[in-house]
Amino acid sequence: MEKYQNILVVIDPTTHEQKALKRAIELAVHTKAVITAFVSIFDFSYEMTTMLSSEEREVMRKSVISDREIWLDDVISGIETHDLTIKTKVIWHNRPFEAIVEHVLNDKYDIVIKGTHQHDKLKSVIFTPTDWHLLRKCPSPVLLVKDHQWPKNGNILAAxxxxxxxxxHQSLNHKITEEAVNLSKIIQANVHLVNSFPGTPVNITIEIPEFNSSQYNDSMLQHHKEAMTEHAAKFEIPVENTRVEEGLPEDVIDRVSQRLDAELVILGTVGRTGLSAALIGNTAEHVIDRLNCDVLALKPEGYISPLAS
Known part of the structure; x- marks a missing residue:
C-alpha cells in the first residue's frame, strides 16, 4: 500500500502563510492522502481568571476554538487543494507537542508535517521547543519544513x-534508506547516501606518539566505503551517489547537503540514549539547525513514545 495515506499538518496560528500545509498537499497529490490540519491553542488568561465560573470558562474556550476554526477554513480556502480531503481539528491544550503526539498515537498518522519559524532579522530558522519535543517523542516520521523548494529531479540525502x-544500526540504516527510495519515487528525486566517521581521537596521538593517524584514518575510510557500497547495492543506489567523509555528523551532513543542494535530508533521531545508530539529542539538533532544507526525522523500529500510556 502507498505510504503517507494519513497526514497530520501542524498549522502555525501566527501566520497566514502555511508552508507545512502546502508541502503536505504537494505530497498528498501523489499519494491521495487525507490531510488533517491541526491547531492546538491555549490562552492562559482564560484559565487563570477567577472572575469566571467553570461553565463561563468553557463557553469562552469554545468561542476561541470556534473563531480559530473559521480562520483555519479561511486559510484552507485560499490554497490550491487539488480536490484533496483536508479535515480540520482545533483543540485546547497548553502543551502543543503533547496534543500532537496524543493525536498521532490515537489516529495512527503516517507522518507529521510542521513548518519551522523564520527569524526575519537574523535570516535564519528558529526552532521552537515544540519542534525538538516532536523530534524526540513523536513515534511517526516528522517532516520539518523550511523554505526550500522541492523541484522535480532534485536530491534527497539520507544520513x-x-x-x-x-x-x-542496520535496521535504522535500512529504514532511513527505504524511506528515501520510497519518497524519491513519489516526488521524482534522486537518492544520495551520506556517512560520517570520526577521525583519530586526539588523546591517542598525544599518548601514543608512534600511532599512525593517517593510516588509521585511511583504514577507517576504506572500512566505511566498503560497508556503504554494500548497503547502497541492496537498494540499487549507484556508488557515485554515496559519500563517506571524516568529521562530525553535523559538519559532514551539512556540507554534503549544500554541495547537492538537497531539498530533503532524512535521518534517524531518538529520544533516549543507548542507541548510537541514531543521532541522539544534541547531535540531531545541531544537524537539523544547520540545514537549509527540509528534514525528515525517523525513529528506530520498536520505538515507543514516552507519552504512550
Missing part, C-alpha cells in the same frame, strides 16, 4: 551509519 554491524 546513515554503516560502520557498525549491530542489528539496531
Amino acid at each position: 546513515i551509519n554503516v560502520g557498525s554491524d549491530e542489528s539496531e
